[in-house]
């Protein structure tokens with residue numbers, strides 16, 4: 001229960017503090033960060049530099065630099081699915097960086113097409129985009145490569161409007177409506193931000209793009225008025241991540257699919273956080289019946305295990321609406337990132353990874369369920385509001401605390417005991433470890449969270 005990894009300025013004149021002050025003096029403060037200076041990682045471990053004089057028995061040293069070790073259950077916000085500093089990825093990056101990093105999209109390179117081809121083949125193998133697992137393999141899917149999640153969504157929104165322009169029975173530009181849902185997070189650029197109905201993110205930047213409506217997630221009643229003849233596209237996360245780890249119901253996704261077909265709108269799944277094996281299948285929707293599948297899916301985070309990338313995978317009817325010059329990017333589809341993503345896709349779909357992931361997920365759910373039973377005063381469990389704890393799928397797992405401010409408190413208590421976790425929504429702890437996490441690491445993380453809940457319980461009793 002004791003603090004082993006104190007953050008904050010242990011000593012105002014320490015070398016690390018001086019370095020962080022210098023960095024902060026020159027860096028735009030868009031994030032509030034603890035005074036922890038990360039230097040390297042390996043697997044699920046992250047290492048922070050500390051001053052020699054702050055070294056204790058729980059700290060180590062590498063090449064003469066004292067360091068403190070953390071167990072990372074955030075994987076860089078659901079990015080490093082294969083862990084930190086993966087040796088094979090490092091070798092590929094080195095080899096390709098010595099060969100060709102960038103050549104522009106004015107020419108073909110050896111890897112962007114290879115990546116698209118693998119993504120399409122794997123989708124046929126695993127199911128998705130209207131195709132049942134293993135039933136066909138033709139030329140009916142297409143990939144657009146970008147550099148981040150928000151950019152992938154930005155491309156998707158443009159594709160939806162272009163598709164609608166071609167298919168609208170109304171006048172030009174009239175079928176331009178876009179729909180997203182409460183608690184959604186789709187990114188920070190103007191289009192994606194317009195689809196992210198969180199006043200904290202949107203208010204300072206109004207006016208946003210027009211013709212955007214917000215529906216109620218998992219509510220079927222209002223779908224017919226929400227989505228109409230003027231709707232170009234509907235963007236939804238099959239499991240909401242930032243918003244608080246809320247899975248969509250099958251009935252909701254089916255109803256969206258049906259209504260989009262009725263009015264000729266594109267159904268778009270944002271799987272930037274929940275796709276690419278995080279929830280146990282290639283696409284989060286791979287396991288769903290095809291009448292709940294989207295017309296396109298956006299992805300990013302783990303696709304190149306930390307190298308910046310984003311992508312849109314779409315059905316042919318969407319691709320048919322897009323012509324040369326409609327959209328573009330300088331860096332998207334570059335040979336370095338594409339080659340890494342091609343490798344990562346192969347590794348993510350190895351059966352051994354899935355077996356380990358399922359085992360770890362089961363253990364994590366079991367341990368968190370026990371915790372909920374041990375700490376009913378702290379942990380929320382309300383089926384009716386969707387806030388049952390734990391919730392989520394695979395290794396995208398959330399657990400709500402009764403008092404919203406406790407989520408941030410537990411995060412800090414955990415970090416000060418060597419565990420990095422995230423929050424989500426207004427009150428949830430979020431667990432998104434690398435997909436290579438093992439049972440020992442799950443148990444260690446849960447032991448630490450349990451200690452933090454004991455500390456919190458004591459603080460509450462003492463009225464702190």
Ligand SMILES: Cc1ncc(COP(=O)(O)O)c(C=O)c1O
Nearest residue numbers: 148149150185186187241272273
């Ligand atoms: C579901 C979802 N969509 C979009 C984004 C934005 O991705 P990026 O930060 O790469 O722009 C995120 C990032 O957290 C996300 O979780």
